[in-house]
Structure formats: structure tokens, C-alpha cells
Amino acid sequence: MNHYPMTKEQREILDGDLAAIVKNLGDISTLLDACYGEKDPRAARAKESEAALQRLLWALERQDQLSTIRKADGSAREREIVEMNVKAAEV
DSSP, X not given: OOOOOOOHHHHHHHHHHHHHHHHHHHHHHHHHHHHHOTTSHHHHHHHHHHHHHHHHHXXXXXXXXXXXXXXXXXXXXXXXXXXXXXXXXHO
């Protein structure tokens, strides 16, 4: 199966869609907490959804950082330092 990199326009659309989802999920989570309490299973699922979305955002961010590292024209030592910083940020 062939995979194609995202275009700049596609990434801008994705970022906008994700921003809207983050806002809506936050609103939903707040509403469910207010209506049912934070220990209610429905409110808990909303919090889990927020957490899953955050993990997706972090994964996309890490991929962007790795792409930038691969495109860097710096020395091997500079690339090694940048990669170590990325790995440290993941922990």
C-alpha cells in the first residue's frame, strides 16, 4: 500500500478540525461533569476521549519533529543532540 505525505493545505485543514474537536470535547466534558459529576461513567468516558485526543496530538507533533530532524542539514553530532532532545521530551 502506498502512503503519501500530507500536503500543507491538508495539514492546515487537519489542524483546524482537531482544534474544533478539542474545543467541543472540552465543552462536552465540562457539561457532563456539571450535570452528572466527574465520577459518572459518561463524564469519565468524555475525559478518556480528551486524553486519547491529546495522545494523538502528541503523536502528530512528534512525527513533525522527526520529519524536521530528517530534513536537517546539520552535522551528525547536531542531529544526534536533536534526536536525544526529542526522545527526552517523549518521556
